[in-house]
Amino acid sequence: MPERPAAGTRAVADPPGILVAVPRDADGDFLVRELQRTRARVQHIWPPPATLPDGADVIFCDVAAARAGCLPWVPGEPAAALVVVAGVPADLAALRDCAPDAVLHRPFTTDAVAAALTLARSHFDYVRRLQTRIARLEETVRSIRNVERAKSILMSTRQMREDEAYKLMRSQAMSLRVPIGTVAATIVDGGAASALCAMTAREAGGDAPG
């Protein structure tokens, strides 16, 4: 369902919360200053606790600390975009195992910090969109099963034509403001009789004049 904000009222995102877990040296201070220049809310933590706090939008983390397990998630279920600050020389296996969205090498520069921040957020958001898409596809696969089955039930128990059965489910979904899969699941799921009674009652109510 397209929901466009009215012209001129385009929402401005809150400034991101950024957690920085790198040593408090000249590079670390520079990084914090650069991030603050982006209007971000920046919190510098060092030495890192056993587990970094939740709630940040982006985490900049020293690779050794991340490898030691201070990130508040397991790879594959990140809660924030992750920029790993690589060591010298870079430990490639450690970089890969931290599963970051971007990498920052020393010495930090203004451009490198900005690029890492931008890429990390973009990559993190993209992966999240893909995961959402997969979840919706899985849900759709399940609901197609239910809709097909519910259609057959309606056709045989209420002598409906195929298009009538679909139409009934669609109208129920609209009036109840639920996905059509939910209506279908109610019909299929053992409670077919009661679901139909409820529907019929509502239909009758809806169709009755006055």
Place this chain on the structure above:
Amino acid sequence: MTAGRLAGSSRHGEPWRVGVLFSQTGVTAVVEETQLRGTLLALSEINEAGGIAGCEVVPVIYDPQSNDRNFARLSHRLLANDGVNVIFGCYTSSSRKAVLPVVERLNGLLLYPTLYEGFELSPNVIYTGAAPNQNLMELCAYLLAHYGPRFHLIGSDYVYPRATNQLMREVLADSGGVLTGETYISLNADRRDLVPVIAELRRTRPDVVFSTVVGDPTIHLYQAYADAGFDPRLMPIASLTTTEAEVRAMGCAVAEGHITAAPYFQSVDCVANTEFVRRYQRRYGSDEPTNMCVEAAYYQVHMFARALAQTRTIETDVLREKMLGATFEAPQGLVEINAASSHTTLWTRIGRATRSGQFEVIRQSARPVVADPYLVGYGRTAPHA
């Protein structure tokens, strides 16, 4: 960087390292320990025969203690710190779902030797236990035909039983079955938690009690059932999860007459199984039964080893390609890992527990059944109802 992941191969005579994640403590330890044993038996057979490409296969074993967070954490440790790509493990679906994002993100390969509820298809998992079309559909048809239409569903309160019962309700609704009740008990349920369930069964008198209870509460369920005097010839507990391991723990007399559907029972009559049971019992004791979870844990290691012998690299992308489509003469009979679904083509069997703690196979598919994890090719009607 650890050598295993750097090289992805054993060129320098270093052992192949693999991860093993089965709970040795906690609520599902009874069956997970048997999966650990099946895994270790296969590994020792492989190593006694000279290893793979002249190198031993060495397991890195952790005990996740029947705790899903430990499964996630330890799978991460295996992949990131221990130089492991391949993990044999997981019994409960919730533990598999905890490991899944980790192996997907770090491109590991989980070999999962347990029946589950279907509706999953990860490129980083090879599923060697049964999907619902390989156990539930046949079982339901058999029960409707032989015991009657009135079912009570009872399960442990987590994702597998709830998803399985949803499917069961659909099949029943469409096959003339009637649901007399549906109960969930805690994974940590004790004997007292079953009192209301038994009272309800006494009142409603279903034809079948369909159980997806797992772990220790399985034992309480069957014992309370026997104590209540219910006759399994008239009202059996039919299960997808009660194996020889649980039967042994609850007592053979308690289990006698109850029904389980599974790809494998210890009583399967073929040369590969006779050999398997003999080796298992030589290692773990002559009174130790095998079961479907041991068998899957065992044959999946051998299938992994055969693939590794060909690829000579343990790298996920190479190894997976070699395993997909592979066949193996498993103790249950010939099995095949389906290249399209990453699930295994398995035998469908229905067994009835005997006084000796074994299952008598009372029905068996004519040939192995292709897994259909999303049930694309199945309606909801029980096949012969």
